[in-house]
Amino acid sequence: MITIKNLHKSYYTGTNSLHVLKGISLHVEQGEFVSIMGSSGSGKSTLLNILGILDNYDQGSYELGGKLIKDMSEKKAAIYRNETLGFIFQSFNLISFKNAMENVALPLYYQGVNRKKRNKLALEYLDRFGLLEWADHMPNELSGGQKQRVAIARALISQPKVILADEPTGALDTQTSYEVMDTLKEINHQGITIIIVTHEHDIAAMTSKIIKLRDGVIGDMIVNGDLASFKKSYAKDLATL
Amino acid sequence: MFDIDKWQEIFSTIKKNKLRTILTGFSVAWGIFMLMVLLGAGNGLSNGVSSNFEGNSINAMWIWSRETSMPYQGYKTGRRIQLTMDDFNAVKKMDKVDKISARYWIGDRTYAFGNEYGTYQTQACHPDYIFIEKFIIKEGRFINDIDMEHDRKVMVIGEDIQKALFKNTDPIGQFIKVGDVPFKVVGVYTEKDPREGTRQGLIPITTAQRLFNAGNNIHNIALSTLDVSKNESEQIEKNIREDIAKRHKFDPKDERALGSYNSLKDYIQTMSIFSAIKMFVWLIGIGTLIAGIVGVSNIMLIVVKERTKEIGIRKALGATPGSIIGLVLLESILITALAGYIGMFLGISIMEGVNFMMEHQAQASVGANGDQGEFRMFMNPTVDLRIAVSSMLLLVTAGALAGYIPAKKASSIRPIEALHDE
Numbered sequence: 219m220i221t222i223k224n225l226h227k228s229y230y231t232g233t234n235s236l237h238v239l240k241g242i243s244l245h246v247e248q249g250e251f252v253s254i255m256g257s258s259g260s261g262k263s264t265l266l267n268i269l270g271i272l273d274n275y276d277q278g279s280y281e282l283g284g285k286l287i288k289d290m291s292e293k294k295a296a297i298y299r300n301e302t303l304g305f306i307f308q309s310f311n312l313i314s315f316k317n318a319m320e321n322v323a324l325p326l327y328y329q330g331v332n333r334k335k336r337n338k339l340a341l342e343y344l345d346r347f348g349l350l351e352w353a354d355h356m357p358n359e360l361s362g363g364q365k366q367r368v369a370i371a372r373a374l375i376s377q378p379k380v381i382l383a384d385e386p387t388g389a390l391d392t393q394t395s396y397e398v399m400d401t402l403k404e405i406n407h408q409g410i411t412i413i414i415v416t417h418e419h420d421i422a423a424m425t426s427k428i429i430k431l432r433d434g435v436i437g438d439m440i441v442n443g444d445l446a447s448f449k450k451s452y453a454k455d456l457a458t459l
Numbered sequence: 460m461f462d463i464d465k466w467q468e469i470f471s472t473i474k475k476n477k478l479r480t481i482l483t484g485f486s487v488a489w490g491i492f493m494l495m496v497l498l499g500a501g502n503g504l505s506n507g508v509s510s511n512f513e514g515n516s517i518n519a520m521w522i523w524s525r526e527t528s529m530p531y532q533g534y535k536t537g538r539r540i541q542l543t544m545d546d547f548n549a550v551k552k553m554d555k556v557d558k559i560s561a562r563y564w565i566g567d568r569t570y571a572f573g574n575e576y577g578t579y580q581t582q583a584c585h586p587d588y589i590f591i592e593k594f595i596i597k598e599g600r601f602i603n604d605i606d607m608e609h610d611r612k613v614m615v616i617g618e619d620i621q622k623a624l625f626k627n628t629d630p631i632g633q634f635i636k637v638g639d640v641p642f643k644v645v646g647v648y649t650e651k652d653p654r655e656g657t658r659q660g661l662i663p664i665t666t667a668q669r670l671f672n673a674g675n676n677i678h679n680i681a682l683s684t685l686d687v688s689k690n691e692s693e694q695i696e697k698n699i700r701e702d703i704a705k706r707h708k709f710d711p712k713d714e715r716a717l718g719s720y721n722s723l724k725d726y727i728q729t730m731s732i733f734s735a736i737k738m739f740v741w742l743i744g745i746g747t748l749i750a751g752i753v754g755v756s757n758i759m760l761i762v763v764k765e766r767t768k769e770i771g772i773r774k775a776l777g778a779t780p781g782s783i784i785g786l787v788l789l790e791s792i793l794i795t796a797l798a799g800y801i802g803m804f805l806g807i808s809i810m811e812g813v814n815f816m817m818e819h820q821a822q823a824s825v826g827a828n829g830d831q832g833e834f835r836m837f838m839n840p841t842v843d844l845r846i847a848v849s850s851m852l853l854l855v856t857a858g859a860l861a862g863y864i865p866a867k868k869a870s871s872i873r874p875i876e877a878l879h880d881e
Contacts, residue, residue, distance in 0.1 A: 270775070272873050292871070293779045300777020311772045315475035328777040333464060376777070 219283060219380060219411045220246040220269065226277035227264055238264045239275070240434035246427075248379070251406045252413045253422040256431035262415050263384070265431065269413065270303055270382050271295045283379055300328050304373030306414075308385035310365040312357040318344060318368045319353040325376040336375075343371040347401065363394035370401055374410075381405065383414040387421050399424050469790050479765075480794055483758045487795045487858065488802030490751020491851055494744045495806025495842050501740030503813075503840025505733045510652065510838050516558075516683045518723045519591050520696060522550075522703070523679040528715035532708055540707050540716050543675045549706070550699050555685045560588035561664055562679040565671050570616075570660065571636040572624040579620055580659045581637060583667030584681075589648075591681045597621075599631045599646030606645075606663045612670070614642040617657030618649040635660070640670060684723065692723045744850075751854055756861030759791055763865035770869045780870035784863065791862035792855060799851040807847065810840050 227239040238261045246252050256262045267273035268280060271287055272295075280287045283302055290298065304325075312321045319340045326336035344350050347367040357365055366386065373381055386402070387395035399421060406412050414425065422428045430438035473480050524540040547561040565581040588594075589601045597618060606613050614635060621630050634641040642662065649657050667673045684695055696719055697711075704711035763770075770783055817837065 267873055272775070293781060296774065296777050296779040296782075299775070305775040307775075311768070311775075313769055313772055315472065320471070324773070325776045327464060327468065328773075328779075328782070330464075333467060372776070 219248040219250070220244070220413075221281040222278065223280075224278040225265075225268065225275050225280065227261075227268065227273070227275045238434055239268075241278070242431075242434075242436055243278075244429065244436065246411060246413065248411055249406065249409045250411055250427055251403065251425045252411075252427045252429060253425040254413065254415045254429045254431060255417060255419075255422050256437075257417070259433075260431040261434045262431050266382060266384055266413075266415050269380075270305065271299050296328075300325060300376060302379050304376060304378035304381045306366070306369050306373050306381060306383035306386045308388035310357070310362075310369045310389070312365055312368055312372075314357055317354045317356055318349060318360065321357070321368055322372045322375055325372060329376060339375060340371070343375050344368070347371050361394075362390050363397060366390060366394075366398050367401060370398070370405070374405065378410065380411045380413065383412065385416055386414055387416065387418065395421060465785070465789070469786065469793065472786075472790060473794070479758070479762055483755060483762070483791070483794050483858070484798030484801075486751055486754030486758065487798040487854055488805070490747055490754065490854060491799050491802030491847075492806040493747045494751075494850055495803060495847060496809060497740055497744045497747065498842045498846065499806070499810035499813075499840040501737055501744075502842060503810075503837045505737060506840070507838035508729055508733060512722065512726050512729075515593055515722055516591050517726045518557075518684045518687065518692065520682050520684065520692075520699075520722070521679060521718075521720045522682075522699060523718045524703075524707075525715055525718055527709045527713055529710040529713045531710040531713070534708060538709070540709060542677050542680065542703070544677060545675070546703050546706065547677060547680055549702055550680055550682065553695070553698060553702070555687055555691065555695055557683045557685045558587040558590040559680065559682040560585035560591060561677040562588070562681055563664055563667050563671075563673050563677050565667060568638045569636075570620060570624060572628075572630075572633060575624045575626070577620070577623050579617075581614075581662060581667075582659050583662050583664040583671075583673065585664055588661070588681060591683045593651060594648040595651055597647045597649050598629075599644070601646055601648070602661060602663050607665050610665045610669050611663060612640065612642045612666055613645045613663065615646040615648055615661040616644055617659055618647055619656070619658045620660060621647045687723070689724055689727045692721055696721050748850055748854065752857040752861075755791075755795060755854065755858040759858060759862040760865050762791075763787060763862065763869050767869055767872065771872060774870070774872075780867075783870040784866045787862050787866035787869075788859055792859050795855045795858035796851075799854055803847050803851055807842060807844075810842060813840055 222242055222244040225239050225242040225244075226237070229236045229238060242261075242265065254262050254265065264273065268275050269282075271282070271290065274289065282298075285298075287295075287298075312318075313324070316324070319337055322340035322343055323333075323336040326339065331339075341350065341353055344353050347370065349364060349367055349371070352360060352364060352368075357368070360368065381402075383402070387398055390398060395418075402412055402414070403424065412425075414421070416422050426441070428438075428440040429436055430440075432438075522542070524542045527534070527536050527538045527540065530536055542561075544561065547559070550556060551559050561584065563583040565583065567578050567580055569576055570579050584602070586602050586604055586607065589596075594601065594615075596615075599615070601615055602613065605611070614637070616624075616630065616635065624630075624635065625633070630644045630647060633644050635644055636642075637660065642660070648661070664673075664677070668675070684692055687695065700717055700719065701711045703717055704713070707716075709716045766787070770778075773783060773786075774780075817840075
């Protein structure tokens with residue numbers, strides 16, 4: 219699904235340049251559930267931006283669904299993003315003046331689906347996440363877990379191939395975090411590729427592959443099933459703190 | 460292309476951001492409203508004052524004689540000067556004199572038609588008088604050269620006389636008795652400015668000379684000049700004074716002996732004051748407009764800043780940069796256009812209301828004072844619709860531009876960064 223080869227990215231501010239990604243190669247199969255970990259400044263947000271076609275890269279290649287993503291026009295990127303990708307954010311990022319149903323329906327608006335049809339579909343998706351009775355509530359009337367589930371519904375409504383989640387549980391308590399992760403797992407079982415960025419080891423441990431970024435390169439890659447070895451390195455991390 | 464979904468999106472945004480919408484709208488509406496009121500008031504002032512010149516030709520001059528107040532060539536003061544047809548003929552030949560008429564008043568006489576009668580004044584004049592006094596002929600015609608040649612007993616009556624004496628009868632061709640002399644009515648005149656009054660009968664001056672023992676005497680010379688400057692006009696006035704002074708042997712500097720009124724001089728002076736006032740009003744108007752533009756720009760900047768996060772979300776969900784700019788722009792254009800229209804409507808309504816009330820009052824005062832209207836300062840305070848619409852368009856464009864720049868910037872931000880930044 220996703221193939222990245224020797225990816226480089228630098229940011230320039232005036233005369234200073236900051237080399238953020240220093241040659242990352244990565245392959246994610248369709249239906250994988252991957253987490254990206256790393257301390258701040260390790261380049262995980264930059265990588266997510268590039269994966270989400272929200273930013274360009276300098277060197278290397280990025281293929282998404284067999285299509286090379288390079289130097290796309292903003293408009294083309296927007297359309298491709300809308301068709302293939304779904305986003306979930308730490309702070310939910312629901313539009314505050316739209317109710318739950320309208321928020322969920324928004325990606326379909328950008329696909330040109332008519333209002334009636336997209337609202338009907340939005341209600342179906344809300345129903346799937348047990349939020350049907352909250353459909354006409356505004357985001358500030360929902361709990362954190364409900365907001366994130368609305369956000370997940372919104373990410374799914376355009377039937378993306380890949381879901382990119384930026385710290386999806388960062389603003390939730392443990393109980394709700396696990397519930398959200400269960401929801402994501404369920405989605406993953408339906409064949410949708412999910413990539414989450416997180417710094418919580420227990421969350422990462424629920425995914426099938428953990429990629430650890432360190433100073434712009436992949437420091438470690440742990441494939442689930444060796445959860446024991448991950449736990450060992452988790453303990454090592456704790457020890458080094 | 461009319462995209463109903465796009466408008467629904469915009470309307471739902473507006474509906475849910477009432478304060479922002481009201482603030483933007485208010486600053487636009489206020490700017491346009493103030494501009495309309497200001498320009499209207501400026502126009503009203505200027506229209507009011509120019510209306511005082513409306514009844515007569517603006518380049519008219521009147522000359523009349525009185526008693527001398529300075530001794531001259533052995534003559535004592537207090538000598539009465541009598542203008543005659545010789546003066547009229549001399550002035551008529553002068554350079555740059557266009558239309559000219561002598562005037563002779565016959566004093567109050569009883570006018571009678573059938574059983575109706577009233578006392579009115581009769582004025583004798585030349586056919587050119589209509590160009591100087593700017594009478595409006597309601598029916599029939601004015602005095603002409605043939606009337607003059609044959610000393611015809613014809614009369615052009617004022618509208619007031621027509622109303623009083625003729626009621627429903629068509630006055631043209633009827634005979635009116637002035638004292639014992641019957642005059643044939645050939646026309647009815649009215650004045651553009653109702654304050655000038657229409658309570659006199661006009662007859663050819665040759666007729667007056669023969670019938671009313673005027674002989675060669677006249678009371679007054681009215682004339683209009685060709686297209687001249689203020690200085691030329693003053694020079695003509697001076698030439699006329701000197702010419703008449705020489706013939707009647709009085710000091711040309713004697714203002715008592717020969718009175719004159721030069722309307723062009725007054726007109727030009729007044730108009731130059733008004734062009735200055737008008738400029739001042741425009742200056743304030745443009746200032747108000749700029750304040751409005753700055754207000755709109757400010758609000759649009761804040762709006763876009765406030766919506767950075769929302770724009771980030773929309774982008775992540777697949778909004779193209781074009782659709783983001785379109786959303787912000789259309790919203791701002793919609794608000795400013797609507798508010799601008801409201802402001803323009805209110806401003807124009809108020810000025811039209813004031814206009815309506817003043818017309819009412821003016822009519823009432825004419826009714827109360829009869830012929831004597833006073834100097835008018837304020838009239839028809841309305842604004843040229845083209846100016847109103849173009850200033851509104853300017854404000855809308857400014858609002859759109861002010862929205863466009865930050866919207867363009869916002870549309871190119873990276874959503875992940877925009878959304879991280881709490």
